[in-house]
Amino acid sequence: MLNRQGRPTAAGEAGTNEHPTFTGNKALAQVEPLIFEIGRLDVTGVDLDEPAAFTPRLGGQERKDAINLPGLSEPEAMRHYVRLSQMNYGIDTGLFPLGSCTMKHNARLNERMARLPGFSDVHPLQPVSTVQGALELMKELAHYLMTLTGTKAVSLSPKAGAHGELCGMMAIKAAIEAKGEGKTRNVVLVPESAHGTNPATAALIGFVVKPVPARDDGWVHVDDVKKLLGPDVAAIMLTNPNTCGLFEPQVVEIAKALHDAGAYFYCDGANFNAIVGKARPGDLGIDAMHINLHKTFSTPHGGGGPGAGPVVLSDRLAPFAPVPFVREGKKGLELVEHESDAAEKPFGRMTAFHGQMGMYVRALAYMLSHGADGMKQASEDAVLNANYIRAGLSDLLSLPFGDKPCMHEVLFDDAWLKDSGVTTLDFAKAMIDEGYHPMTMYFPLVVHGAMLIEPTESESKSSLDLFIATLRDLAMAATSGNDKSRFTGAPYHSPRRRLDETRAARSPVLKWTPPAPIAEAAE
Amino acid sequence: MRYLPLSDTDRGEMLARVGVKSVDDLFADIPKDKLLKAPVDLPRRKGELEVERVLSRMSSKNIAASSAPFFVGAGSYKHHVPATVDHLIQRSEFLTSYTPYQPEIAQGTLQYLFEFQTQVAALTGMEVANASMYDGSTGTGEAVLMAHRVTKRRKAVLSGGLHPHYVDVVQTLSKMASDEVVALKADVAGTEDILSQIDDSVSCVVVQSPDVFGNVRDLKPIAEKAHKHGALLIAVFTEVVSLGLLQSPGSQDADIVVGEGQSIGNALNFGGPYVGLFAAKSKYIRQMPGRLCGETVDADGNRGFVLTLSTREQHIRRDKATSNICTNSGLCCLAFTIHMSLLGETGVKRLARVNHANAIKLADALAGVKGAEVLNKTFFNEFTVKLAKPAAEVVERLAEKGILAGVPVSRLLPKAGLDNLLVIASTEVNTDEDRAALVAALKEVL
Numbered sequence: 011m012l013n014r015q016g017r018p019t020a021a022g023e024a025g026t027n028e029h030p031t032f033t034g035n036k037a038l039a040q041v042e043p044l045i046f047e048i049g050r051l052d053v054t055g056v057d058l059d060e061p062a063a064f065t066p067r068l069g070g071q072e073r074k075d076a077i078n079l080p081g082l083s084e085p086e087a088m089r090h091y092v093r094l095s096q097m098n099y100g101i102d103t104g105l106f107p108l109g110s111c112t113m114k115h116n117a118r119l120n121e122r123m124a125r126l127p128g129f130s131d132v133h134p135l136q137p138v139s140t141v142q143g144a145l146e147l148m149k150e151l152a153h154y155l156m157t158l159t160g161t162k163a164v165s166l167s168p169k170a171g172a173h174g175e176l177c178g179m180m181a182i183k184a185a186i187e188a189k190g191e192g193k194t195r196n197v198v199l200v201p202e203s204a205h206g207t208n209p210a211t212a213a214l215i216g217f218v219v220k221p222v223p224a225r226d227d228g229w230v231h232v233d234d235v236k237k238l239l240g241p242d243v244a245a246i247m248l249t250n251p252n253t254c255g256l257f258e259p260q261v262v263e264i265a266k267a268l269h270d271a272g273a274y275f276y277c278d279g280a281n282f283n284a285i286v287g288k289a290r291p292g293d294l295g296i297d298a299m300h301i302n303l304h305k306t307f308s309t310p311h312g313g314g315g316p317g318a319g320p321v322v323l324s325d326r327l328a329p330f331a332p333v334p335f336v337r338e339g340k341k342g343l344e345l346v347e348h349e350s351d352a353a354e355k356p357f358g359r360m361t362a363f364h365g366q367m368g369m370y371v372r373a374l375a376y377m378l379s380h381g382a383d384g385m386k387q388a389s390e391d392a393v394l395n396a397n398y399i400r401a402g403l404s405d406l407l408s409l410p411f412g413d414k415p416c417m418h419e420v421l422f423d424d425a426w427l428k429d430s431g432v433t434t435l436d437f438a439k440a441m442i443d444e445g446y447h448p449m450t451m452y453f454p455l456v457v458h459g460a461m462l463i464e465p466t467e468s469e470s471k472s473s474l475d476l477f478i479a480t481l482r483d484l485a486m487a488a489t490s491g492n493d494k495s496r497f498t499g500a501p502y503h504s505p506r507r508r509l510d511e512t513r514a515a516r517s518p519v520l521k522w523t524p525p526a527p528i529a530e531a532a533e
Numbered sequence: 534m535r536y537l538p539l540s541d542t543d544r545g546e547m548l549a550r551v552g553v554k555s556v557d558d559l560f561a562d563i564p565k566d567k568l569l570k571a572p573v574d575l576p577r578r579k580g581e582l583e584v585e586r587v588l589s590r591m592s593s594k595n596i597a598a599s600s601a602p603f604f605v606g607a608g609s610y611k612h613h614v615p616a617t618v619d620h621l622i623q624r625s626e627f628l629t630s631y632t633p634y635q636p637e638i639a640q641g642t643l644q645y646l647f648e649f650q651t652q653v654a655a656l657t658g659m660e661v662a663n664a665s666m667y668d669g670s671t672g673t674g675e676a677v678l679m680a681h682r683v684t685k686r687r688k689a690v691l692s693g694g695l696h697p698h699y700v701d702v703v704q705t706l707s708k709m710a711s712d713e714v715v716a717l718k719a720d721v722a723g724t725e726d727i728l729s730q731i732d733d734s735v736s737c738v739v740v741q742s743p744d745v746f747g748n749v750r751d752l753k754p755i756a757e758k759a760h761k762h763g764a765l766l767i768a769v770f771t772e773v774v775s776l777g778l779l780q781s782p783g784s785q786d787a788d789i790v791v792g793e794g795q796s797i798g799n800a801l802n803f804g805g806p807y808v809g810l811f812a813a814k815s816k817y818i819r820q821m822p823g824r825l826c827g828e829t830v831d832a833d834g835n836r837g838f839v840l841t842l843s844t845r846e847q848h849i850r851r852d853k854a855t856s857n858i859c860t861n862s863g864l865c866c867l868a869f870t871i872h873m874s875l876l877g878e879t880g881v882k883r884l885a886r887v888n889h890a891n892a893i894k895l896a897d898a899l900a901g902v903k904g905a906e907v908l909n910k911t912f913f914n915e916f917t918v919k920l921a922k923p924a925a926e927v928v929e930r931l932a933e934k935g936i937l938a939g940v941p942v943s944r945l946l947p948k949a950g951l952d953n954l955l956v957i958a959s960t961e962v963n964t965d966e967d968r969a970a971l972v973a974a975l976k977e978v979l
Binding site for chain 1: 539553558564567572578596598619633634655667671678696710711777803833844877886891929961
């Protein structure tokens with residue numbers, strides 16, 4: 011999670027490489043060209059026999075032109091992608107304190123389980139009699155999610171968090187229409203601190219977004235919500251714990267106020283990982299909440315996906331859950347794939363097939379491994395780790411909402427950098443040189459130059475101690491004014507120095523094109 | 534607990550440093566009566582061995598595609614994926630990284646996204662491609678919304694050859710957004726009159742080729758008519774391998790091309806995760822959904838890559854964004870791009886020929902089965918067969934014999950009166966023995 015609003019996007023200061031090499035390589039740091047620069051059209055890394063002669067039945071639609079896809083032999087491909095991987099920072103590389111994104115350990119057992127042939131090598135449209143185990147896994151996952159959230163229904167379909175938001179908001183829209191209020195209830199309240207996906211989701215399906223203003227304590231106040239409530243309000247989209255890293259203490263009152271006004275409570279569950287096993291959102295009065303399996307239940311982020319965003323639903327919304335879903339039938343488990351086969355009133359379909367099976371397996375493996383006791387402990391450790399960082403830095407960095415306990419992430423602003431000439435972005439880039447992935451920066455929008463740090467439960471105390479010591483050293487250097495270039499020119503030691511984002515956006519180059527012939531280039 | 538590094542001693546020291554007595558003091562903002570007193574009602578932690586036992590037991594109840602003669606398609610296809618692909622996508626630095634928000638330490642992800650975009654643009658014959666969507670169906674929904682933004686009209690015409698699940702996804706989204714959809718009735722023969730549906734009120738025409746019944750469609754006349762009326766042609770595919778042998782949608786003047794990329798690099802996975810491919814004419818680039826990776830230089834002047842044109846996206850534009858999408862299919866598009874790099878021009882064209890040749894062999898073999906009639910005049914690697922009995926029954930009987938025969942059309946379109954139709958796919962994984970087994974079993978059952 012990150013927001014670029016207000017952050018500098020130009021490349022930083024150039025540095026000098028004092029010991030240039032012939033190849034441009036720096037030992038283990040290898041320069042790697044694009045596949046289009048090393049591959050050849052007549053090379054393939056897949057051995058396949060040419061079929062016997064046949065007469066095509068393509069109705070004259072055969073491709074006559076070249077595609078222009080160079081191929082690589084297997085050793086070339088292996089080396090290319092291994093080298094690319096070495097230019098990436100992952101959780102396995104080091105501390106990855108990206109607030110709101112929950113970069114916790116990805117157990118390899120879960121990878122192995124997802125690759126069991128009964129899960130990875132089954133087709134979504136095989137006869138259901140041949141996939142009873144897959145349906146059983148979905149049912150079991152649903153049971154775990156409902157138990158942890160204190161709800162009685164869940165739609166597993168959504169492919170990611172934002173897709174889950176869409177699913178939940180569609181269920182709310184369907185419920186409102188079923189009550190005959192479709193024309194009048196069209197406003198969705200969204201706190202200013204919310205993820206950008208919240209207002210984008212609401213707007214996508216025709217809701218008018220009204221912001222709930224931020225308060226200087228970082229909380230959403232029931233009085234502010236009440237002032238905005240009326241017969242036109244369909245729902246609120248509230249993140250809890252919120253993006254400032256705080257649990258909303260008035261959440262129960264907010265839920266009651268919404269329900270009294272005939273509105274629904276959509277909870278953004280991006281931060282559910284802080285309270286798993288400690289409190290159940292269903293008990294707090296939510297009507298719908300997506301769960302990012304790739305955050306809370308540790309399915310790998312994979313460089314930006316795939317995710318999975320199942321949505322738990324209150325009794326009021328359960329009848330509107332989309333197809334498909336699993337139910338008990340006479341001959342074992344059944345898949346309800348069509349609205350006409352459902353006793354309930356599904357609002358439709360979110361995606362072809364049944365959602366992210368591969369992620370379900372990984373998430374269930376995580377839950378089985380942790381158990382009820384381990385999940386509770388994980389939440390407590392995540393919260394303790396974040397507070398330990400807060401305690402270690404609160405004298406140097408500024409806490410926008412005061413020095414009070416946080417949940418699984420701690421939010422600092424840039425007030426402490428005032429007049430130093432160093433920005434949040436510079437500070438983040440200097441962290442890269444120290445071997446850390448930066449925290450989430452410039453999000454949430456409600457504080458200036460936000461730095462949102464989420465260590466997760468996967469960090470040891472010694473890892474946190476070194477991290478705190480490093481940030482203290484950086485913070486003192488930044489405010490001392492003696493070593494500005496350590497920040498403004500950073501990073502110096504990464505595979506690339508600061509990149510020119512302005513240039514990338516001004517004249518977009520989104521694919522490789524062959525270099526122009528020399529004569530043409532000279533013009 | 535093997536995943537949690539803190540010891541009780543650590544916890545004690547840390548609580549003291551934080552200045553609280555117990556960890557529950559840190560949860561003080563949760564209303565007291567809502568704080569759980571005991572762990573939830575779920576089993577206790579398990580060791581690796583025990584977790585493996587539980588999940589293996591579930592897995593073994595399913596019939597895996599590799600263990601049977603397998604002919605199931607209709608939107609998801611069984612192909613061979615090189616071992617290299619699965620090894621590489623499990624590299625820690627790929628598997629455990631995040632969306633490349635800090636490009637200086639995410640050039641690995643960014644460079645493969647750039648390569649992926651280039652490959653997808655080349656395959657589809659389009660000028661630009663994005664860094665992937667969740668899957669083909671959600672991508673199709675996004676394509677329709679994009680067409681509405683471009684044309685400022687709100688009516689989509691869907692071909693009767695579009696995968697019924699894709700139709701449902703578009704209809705659900707459109708209903709919620711109060712947009713109009715004209716979905717033509719199921720078109721088994723691929724001969725529907727879609728041209729007469731196009732007029733000045735239409736935003737886009739959505740046509741799948743090869744369609745869900747396997748027919749290869751001619752997109753050119755549809756593009757022409759659409760453009761005459763200021764509408765866009767959205768070309769859809771569910772089998773990306775077909776692009777190795779068929780002329781590209783771009784060469785037929787499609788405006789947006791969207792499809793399922795699962796066939797390359799990705800397992801069946803019971804329906805997900807998959808990888809949606811999304812390409813368009815470059816003039817529409819600022820209306821595109823999803824992530825885009827672009828080339829730039831760093832402070833030293835070296836080539837590098839960044840996420841770009843993010844002013845379209847939700848984290849900046851909020852309720853004015855082109856889409857609510859935040860995640861792409863990162864690791865699945867890595868799998869796609871590795872497999873495609875291994876195939877190359879030579880490999881992907883050959884793979885497509887083998888698929889087509891195998892499907893032809895199967896179609897010819899089925900000509901000798903009484904009670905089974907191949908309906909298609911054209912097809913790539915799947916086609917529709919009319920059986921003498923309801924297809925769902927036949928498929929169930931064949932499954933009992935250990936053969937996974939295809940997708941009954943009634944599974945996709947339950948009340949369309951097409952109960953005797955079966956969609957059968959044949960890819961490079963099918964052997965002559967597989968085909969012979971299917972033919973023999975069909976003869977018994979019909």
